[in-house]
Amino acid sequence: MPVDVVWFKKDLRTRDHAPLLSASLSGNPVICLFILEPERLELDDIDPIHVQWELDCATDLSIALKALGADLHFAVGDAVSVMEDFDKRYGIGRLLSHEETGNSWSFQRDKRVLSWCRNKGIEWAEYPHNGVVRRLGTRDEWKRRRDKRMREPLSDAPFFSEGIQFGGEIPQLEDLGFYPRKLTMRPVPGEDAAIERLESFLSHRGREYRRGISSPTLSVKHGSGLSPYFSSGCLSMRRAVQETTSRIRWIRENRSMIQGPDDWIKSLSSFRRRLAWRCHFIQKMEMEPNLDLVAQNPVIDRNLRRELDDDRFERWKDGNTGWPFLDACMRQLNSTGWINFRMRAMIMSAASYNLWMPWRETGAYLAKQFLDYEPGIHWSQVGMQSGTTGINTIRAYSMTKQGKDQDPSGEYIRKWVPELSMVPTKFIHEPWKMPIQLQNEISCVIGRTYPSPILDELESRKEGVSRSYAARGGEEARSISKKVLQLHGSRRRPKKRRGKNVKGVQQKLF
């Protein structure tokens, strides 16, 4: 009897999982499959921490599946070879999975799997995932269809009468010669932990979301912390959207019993808007699957002529640029595998504008640092923060301004850059301005115990920005930018202009 193979990729959960549900209803024997693909580990945007995280989430998933009467089979190897092997042993009737919108590599891999299925006469049933709409010609319909999908009911975890037992061992990365770096504060893997985290966010942590997300310290507490779970699919986007909506409704209905209901509603609405942005960016990758390899506007990219300077690259990566706030952010990221959105933008902006390094190399390094690496979001952001799309205004951050705004007391800098722990607040954002005598007194000598700034921040930023504007000026570059906007631009209606005339007219009406 042919078996249904449910191939788990970036959807490591049992609830709201359409392929799993469908397999359970078919009546066929079911194999749940997770493949550790060693080839991925050779890619420059994939890190052992990603595979380890997926493996740990899959291990948790295997326990949940066992309780449902199914069993997760772990395999190591190339996806097609693994399928071939399973087909020989069991005879695959159907392959079921979610559509994956990953990087160029996974796109090519899925094409190979598809042609293998076709050769074998095996049906591959792929189900839509998150808010991504496959085979969409233009962006016009996207928002409506995404929102509609988010409103559809969630499905429970199904039961299985005939799951084929997995007799093997869970593979270990170490046995393959990969040793993931140890992350501090790594979240607890798995679906239950993901749901718990969503609940704690909605029940109390998210109250200060709006105030907290811009700051690298507050965002640790008031951010949702759900991103790694979304990347590995421990949590469905639909569940997050629906539960956020019902929480907002609950606050609205019980507003008299709650203090500060409006701020709370604003926070959760803004969280929900960001969930939609998440889908919006992954949709870009869906429609342009080589976003991780080719700039959206290749002409601008060529005009920029950025070069990888090894010394700059190393100092940027390690958080040794001599720009305290940037270094602190880099070190937090390297240590925890996470940093908030705004600081990611600043880190990328420093690489692109101040240090003038090419986006592919810096973007790949960052991808490896983010535990929550999501190709569609990541490479869209990299494109934006390197000025290679041509459709967004150039956003070059000032590290010292951000530092003063987000960390006025310097507490965050002192935590992550201990060399600066004795520097008084007055100089914490610009320690090179300390008088030599003070430097000696506190044993923090700029240029010896902590590096001098790698470049003049103001000057390098100014030069980077003007070179970037110059690169997008030409006729050829402009015409490509226009096309990029048509294909990818957000279809949100432009704000109504509120000029003095309009106001005047309104006043006359009342």
Added chain:
DNA sequence: ACGGGAGTTGTTGTA
């Protein structure tokens, strides 16, 4: 959803 300069409007303190 950038930063910095210029220009504008609003607020406060002082003679």
Added chain:
DNA sequence: GTACAACAACTCCCG
């Protein structure tokens, strides 16, 4: 009450 400087807050523009 008035005049005005000093300064904060805001808007617009440009790279």
